Amino acid sequence: MTERDTMNELANTAALREPCVPGLFSEEEGARLHGARCTCCNTPYFPRVATCRNPACEESKIVPCTFGGEGRLWSYSVADFPPPLPHRYDKPFVPYAIGVVDLDSGLRVVGQMVDPVEVMRVGARVRLVIEPIHHEDGKAFTSWKFKLL
Amino acid sequence: MHRFGKTGDAIVGEKSVTELCRHAVDMAMKDAGVSWKQVQAVSAASSRFSGGKGWGLNGNDIVEDLGCTGIPVYNLSAGCAAGGNAFNIGYSLVAGGIHDVVLVVGGEVMPKGMIQTSGVEDANDPEYLRQRCVGMPGPAFWATLARRRMFDFGTTEEQMAKVTVKARKCSESNPFARFQKAVSLDEVLASPYVSNPLRLFEICPVSNGAAAAVICSKEMARRFTSKPITVATSAVATIGFDDALPRSLAGPVPSGPSFHTEAKSAVMKAFERSGIGPRDISFTELQDNTCYYELAFPEEWGLCEPGEAERLLEAGETAPTGRMPINPSGGFVSFGEATTAMGVFQIAELTWQLRGQAGGRQVPDAKVGLAQTNGLGGNATAAILKR
Ligand SMILES: [Zn+2]
Numbered sequence: 001m002t003e004r005d006t007m008n009e010l011a012n013t014a015a016l017r018e019p020c021v022p023g024l025f026s027e028e029e030g031a032r033l034h035g036a037r038c039t040c041c042n043t044p045y046f047p048r049v050a051t052c053r054n055p056a057c058e059e060s061k062i063v064p065c066t067f068g069g070e071g072r073l074w075s076y077s078v079a080d081f082p083p084p085l086p087h088r089y090d091k092p093f094v095p096y097a098i099g100v101v102d103l104d105s106g107l108r109v110v111g112q113m114v115d116p117v118e119v120m121r122v123g124a125r126v127r128l129v130i131e132p133i134h135h136e137d138g139k140a141f142t143s144w145k146f147k148l149l
Numbered sequence: 150m151h152r153f154g155k156t157g158d159a160i161v162g163e164k165s166v167t168e169l170c171r172h173a174v175d176m177a178m179k180d181a182g183v184s185w186k187q188v189q190a191v192s193a194a195s196s197r198f199s200g201g202k203g204w205g206l207n208g209n210d211i212v213e214d215l216g217c218t219g220i221p222v223y224n225l226s227a228g229c230a231a232g233g234n235a236f237n238i239g240y241s242l243v244a245g246g247i248h249d250v251v252l253v254v255g256g257e258v259m260p261k262g263m264i265q266t267s268g269v270e271d272a273n274d275p276e277y278l279r280q281r282c283v284g285m286p287g288p289a290f291w292a293t294l295a296r297r298r299m300f301d302f303g304t305t306e307e308q309m310a311k312v313t314v315k316a317r318k319c320s321e322s323n324p325f326a327r328f329q330k331a332v333s334l335d336e337v338l339a340s341p342y343v344s345n346p347l348r349l350f351e352i353c354p355v356s357n358g359a360a361a362a363v364i365c366s367k368e369m370a371r372r373f374t375s376k377p378i379t380v381a382t383s384a385v386a387t388i389g390f391d392d393a394l395p396r397s398l399a400g401p402v403p404s405g406p407s408f409h410t411e412a413k414s415a416v417m418k419a420f421e422r423s424g425i426g427p428r429d430i431s432f433t434e435l436q437d438n439t440c441y442y443e444l445a446f447p448e449e450w451g452l453c454e455p456g457e458a459e460r461l462l463e464a465g466e467t468a469p470t471g472r473m474p475i476n477p478s479g480g481f482v483s484f485g486e487a488t489t490a491m492g493v494f495q496i497a498e499l500t501w502q503l504r505g506q507a508g509g510r511q512v513p514d515a516k517v518g519l520a521q522t523n524g525l526g527g528n529a530t531a532a533i534l535k536r
Contacts (some may be wrong), residue, residue: 077288106402
């Protein structure tokens with residue numbers, strides 16, 4: 001293990017984990033995405049919206065809610081090359097799979113996959129997790145990801 | 150048209166977007182036999198990336214260059230669909246009886262590499278969040294669609310590569326294409342993944358280029374030619390709420406299939422307004438940012454049955470001489486994408502095909518052509534031209 005690996009390992013402990021964008025998700029009570037739902041037409045939203053965007057909805061009634069738990073991999077692709085800024089990643093870059101997941105709660109959401117590309121398969125059951133996407137200044141910056149079940 | 154190329158090469162060198170457009174405009178006016186003084190309005194696809202005034206005022210730069218006659222200029226922004234939007238406005242102005250002769254133009258000098266976000270770190274910008282929290286470059290969106298098609302229909306990587314082989318075969322006889330050399334199946338399959346399962350040769354790069362067209366009223370057209378090409382219709386649409394493609398961070402899980410609602414909506418409107426159906430189309434120029442679209446779009450619009458595209462491709466039916474020719478020009482895969490030029494480049498190709506001037510890539514006895522673009526923001530356009 002190099003010194004950097006050790007630092008990164010330490011940074012993964014709870015105290016040094018920091019969401020890459022604050023307010024969008026949390027992990028204190030399990031991995032949750034902070035979204036909303038319209039109680040009139042049942043449309044889920046992530047991130048939150050001020051009003052319902054469903055043109056068929058009779059009356060916008062947005063209430064905050066969170067999404068998490070399990071879902072099914074609708075499809076996936078691979079970042080074979082590092083994406084440009086504002087994406088940040090640990091070097092050297094390791095290609096990762098990007099999943100499009102249909103959560104059982106009715107939200108279709110994109111996110112990095114934790115598992116390697118070789119084991120990906122469309123239709124697989126997955127679970128939402130919060131994991132580091134890169135390390136900087138002794139901190140682990142986290143985002144939501146999906147893990148194969 | 151100005152042949153497509155990339156900054157610094159022997160084709161476009163360091164030419165500005167105005168220079169490229171000027172070349173295309175001069176060629177279009179000469180072809181039409183129209184002089185600059187006869188042009189009553191300009192409808193320009195507005196560049197997001199370049200232009201003398203730096204604010205997407207392409208049309209004004211071009212008018213200034215040709216000589217300020219005081220005519221109205223419309224600068225239209227719709228991402229990669231802007232050329233189609235510009236054509237639609239030009240068509241609407243003429244069809245609505247506002248003007249008799251309108252010039253439509255689109256051109257681009259693209260920045261290098263993958264198109265990036267605005268660069269502003271704004272947590273209210275869904276595209277910023279998508280890149281910061283997930284890291285999903287443009288080709289990854291197309292790759293998820295391609296992967297899903299592989300799951301739904303058993304499409305193989307070889308079949309997708311065959312789309313590029315067919316496209317590049319067409320480009321050999323297109324003097325305006327950036328790439329004019331055929332590639333073999335092995336060469337395509339040996340090119341690296343940009344976003345698995347899509348490879349370098351299966352995705353259009355960014356290009357510089359320009360295209361222009363002159364639209365005029367039926368009465369006026371008789372003065373210039375005995376065989377005008379008729380615009381049967383032009384339609385514009387945007388994305389539907391139930392689209393469900395992973396364009397942003399999240400949306401509702403759809404109850405039905407997931408597809409480009411904006412593209413289908415534009416094409417269906419075009420069919421409806423013109424009274425021309427999918428079976429009447431002699432050939433199609435569609436937006437093939439990646440080979441996936443050549444397989445999916447014809448099925449989504451009813452040009453063929455769902456799941457049938459691979460068989461048609463392998464039987465040679467999507468080649469210019471087949472039953473359902475797709476992108477005889479060589480498509481975006483052969484041209485690269487000069488965003489705002491694309492919708493107008495398709496109009497030029499449709500016109501040449503319908504006149505029987507397309508040389509080695511000619512669709513035999515082409516009578517009706519369909520053109521379609523997609524653009525960032527959920528924009529799409531469709532146009533139908535006929536002899
Ligand atoms: Zn609602």
